[in-house]
Amino acid sequence: MAIYKEVYRSVDGYEAYIVTSAEGVNVRKVCVEAENNLVFGRILDIDVMDKSGVQIGREELCIPPRKCFVCDKSAAYYVNIKVRGFAVHQGKQKIICKII
Structure with a gap:
């Protein structure tokens, strides 16, 4: 259950901050499942922090x-190395975008 939620758009795209009372490890497991199993999960970048x-x-x-x-x-x-992976693979970026 979310205690607090904030969603906004940045230069990198949409970002969301969600605070929950659930255990961090359990939240991380759910997030990994989403990254691995949702159609668009591969492009998600989900970070989970504990209470500290x-x-x-x-x-x-x-x-x-x-x-x-x-x-x-x-x-x-x-x-x-502070470089986006796509910048390194310039010629392949168009192919990836068509697949996604």
């Missing part, structure tokens, strides 16, 4: 990290 503001990652659930749409590198790799 510490991010609960896939590794806490013993789930492998998400991969780039195009290559086998971890999606986090591109975040860490």
Whole structure:
């Protein structure tokens, strides 16, 4: 159950912040299911924080990290080098967009 919800549009697209009384690990499990099973789930970027503001990652659930749409590198790799994965794979971006 959501205690607080805020949705707005940023330069990166729509963003939502939802506060719930549910346990963070359980929320993370539901979010991973959404990322893996919804038709558009592959393009979702869902972060889950616990009560202390510490991010609960896939590794806490013993789930492998998400991969780039195009290559086998971890999606986090591109975040860490502060480059969007699509910028690295310029020629392949149009093909991906047509598939999505």
